[in-house]
Amino acid sequence: MLNIKYIKDTKFEYNEHIVEGLQSYNRSQSEYRKKDHRDFYVFDDQVLVGACHTKLYADWCDIYGLYYQDIDVLKAIVNDIKKYYKDQVVGISFDSILKQRVLDFIEIGFKVEGKLKDMPIGNEKVFLKNKKLDILEVDQAYQVKSSRESNLNYAKTWKEEIHKFRESLDFSTEKIDLQYVVLDGFKFVGGIYGHVQYEYLFINMLFVNKNYRGNRIASKLMHLIESEAMSRNIVNVYVTTFEFQALEFYQKHGFKVVMTIEDFPKGFKEYTLYKKMKKTIVQK
Numbered sequence: 001m002l003n004i005k006y007i008k009d010t011k012f013e014y015n016e017h018i019v020e021g022l023q024s025y026n027r028s029q030s031e032y033r034k035k036d037h038r039d040f041y042v043f044d045d046q047v048l049v050g051a052c053h054t055k056l057y058a059d060w061c062d063i064y065g066l067y068y069q070d071i072d073v074l075k076a077i078v079n080d081i082k083k084y085y086k087d088q089v090v091g092i093s094f095d096s097i098l099k100q101r102v103l104d105f106i107e108i109g110f111k112v113e114g115k116l117k118d119m120p121i122g123n124e125k126v127f128l129k130n131k132k133l134d135i136l137e138v139d140q141a142y143q144v145k146s147s148r149e150s151n152l153n154y155a156k157t158w159k160e161e162i163h164k165f166r167e168s169l170d171f172s173t174e175k176i177d178l179q180y181v182v183l184d185g186f187k188f189v190g191g192i193y194g195h196v197q198y199e200y201l202f203i204n205m206l207f208v209n210k211n212y213r214g215n216r217i218a219s220k221l222m223h224l225i226e227s228e229a230m231s232r233n234i235v236n237v238y239v240t241t242f243e244f245q246a247l248e249f250y251q252k253h254g255f256k257v258v259m260t261i262e263d264f265p266k267g268f269k270e271y272t273l274y275k276k277m278k279k280t281i282v283q284k
Contacts, residue, residue, distance in 0.1 A: 002184055004217070006224060009179040009191065018181070018191040021207040029244040033058060033265055038084070041154055042068070042076045043143040049073050051158045054081060058242075058265040061085045063094045067161045071104050075136040078108060080144040082133045090263045091131035097198060102126045108136055114259030114272060116238060120171045120199040127259060127272070173197070176232070180224045182208070182217055192221040194229075201229035203239035206246065218246075222253055226277055235277045243269045 009015070035056055042050035050068035054061050061081060068074045081092060094110065096102055097119055106112070110128040119125040145151075166173050174197065181191035190208035194201055203225070208217045226237060239255065241247055242264070251257075255273035264270035 002212075002215075004189070004215075005183050006220060007181055007183065008224075008228075009181045012177065012179050012193075014181045014188055014191055015179060015193060017188045018179075018193055018205050018207050021190070021209065022205050025207065025210075026242070026245075029242075030265055030268060034088070036148070038146055038148055039150055040077055040080050040084075040146045041144065041151070042073050042080070043145070044073075044140070046143070048154050048157045048161075049142070050077050051154065052077055052081075054085075056085065056089065058270065059090045060264055061089045061092045063092065065162070066094075066101075067158055067165065071107060072139050073142065074104055075108055075138045076140075076142045076144060079135050079138065080146060082135060084146060086133055089133075090266060091129055091133075093127070093129050095125055095127045097123050097125045099123075102128065105130075109134075113261060116200070116236075116258070116274060118199065118236065123171070123198075125198070125200075129261065171198070178225055178228055180221055182212075182221065184212070190217055190221065192218075192225050194225055196229055196232055196234055199234060199236060201226065201234050201237040203237065206239075218249060219253070230277055230279060235279060236274070237277060238272060238274045240270055240272050243271065247271055247273075 037056075038054050040052050040054065041048060050073040052063050052067070053065040054063055063081070068077060078092070085092070094105055096105070102112075105128045109132060110130040112126055113129050114127045116125040176196045177193070178195060179191060179193045182189040189212050191205075192203065193205045194203045206218060206221060208221075229237065238258075239250055241250060250273050254275045256275065257271050258274045259272035261270045
């Protein structure tokens, strides 16, 4: 007899369980993909003028945590990323809600694959991809460096530049993590993890142990995290899923496909889905 209970995991104690469960399922559906995290730095006469994090995931390199002084520095960063990940990836991905950054990436050869409106209100999140790993022409000779471990000598300057940049924006960049899990007694059954940012809820991970599927556990987890988002006045929600994961599940819950990426990972498609939740009036 099942002894199912749902809890809000405010300390994220079960986050690794969700990660491990989802990764195990992904490996069972597609061959194992190498993962890699790396930091890239660009210097002008030993002064840090650009930096970013990268993540190798599903045969793509994703750029995030980006800082650059001008488009020439951006070219130098992207060139070094291309050199390092050559023959390892299908392409490079980047997304932004900032119009100038989108224009800069388009200028250096990235293509717009999709958009999410009102993220935040009056803006849009733009998803960009580049499969051409040809080297860009850079006007100035910069010093470039990369490492798997964060370099404390550069991290302070990088963090300060990111902070100054965020302070200059006219909207909040606050990110609120949310996680709910399911237990059968004390046994982990599944969980959902997401975050609220830019007036959207993003569903990052959803996993349910195969022995417990068919009991509407995933639907209950979706309801819990969506309800909390709505309590924070969030009605927009999006999610990404591989074609071997849960496309039909999300479509049954009102999501519509807004973007499809081929070979993410190789041989498979990745879907981005969106829905606008309906606010309900709570009777007191």
